[in-house]
Amino acid sequence: MKNSTSLAARLALMVGATLLAALAHAAPNLPLVDPMRGATALDQEAKPPLMQTTENKDVRRGRAYAQQPPTIPHQTDGYQVDKSFNKCLNCHARSKAEQTQAIPVSITHYVGREGMPLASIAPARYFCTQCHVTQVEAKPLVENTFTDVDALLPAKAGAKKAHQ
């Protein structure tokens, strides 16, 4: 009895393995394309693209949508941001804005996890460059058809009018 069960189990395993192999064979062999790595195979090391030069124009860029973290219009090379010091806050803290004329971080940066306003920067907002990037003149890596809501709404209203 014991023998026949194990035989049946082995048979089932063999059938399963054959089916899996067939499936793997049938899967289309599409190339994996990651615009950052290019066509380099996954087991090969890609040549990283050259680092872009940071713009340093002190000109603020518009935001594509209201919740976008604004891009940084100045260089940040060598700015220390660690547990002992935050160079960004040295200018951007609410208390420093008058003296430095930097745009103070908004109120959202002082809201803790429970939604409570804090007296100092929220820990989740401490590492500024997690969200804010310096400005570079980079070409988009993938096609993007994002449309600003300010452009979308008038276009929709226009289309509605045309139907009436």
Ligand code: HEC
């Ligand atoms: C020496 C002062 C100083 C330091 C340090 C500094 N900034 Fe600034 N930052 C400014 C000033 C002034 C502006 C206004 C535009 C300009 O003059 O470049 C600005 C603008 C910005 C803006 C644009 C805000 C907007 O609404 O468009 C962002 C984002 C920003 N800084 C992030 C950072 C981050 C992140 C760091 C740290 C890595 C940092 N800054 C360090 C002075 C500073």
Ligand code: HEC
């Ligand atoms: C978790 C993401 C995140 C982190 C971390 C973060 N920010 Fe922001 N920041 C945002 C977003 C999103 C906005 C735009 C909406 C808003 O004000 O919340 C913004 C807005 C700003 C603005 C513009 C404020 C205004 O009123 O126009 C400044 C300046 C800024 N951040 C600086 C900083 C600095 C300096 C740090 C580090 C101490 C930092 N941010 C950390 C996401 C972040």
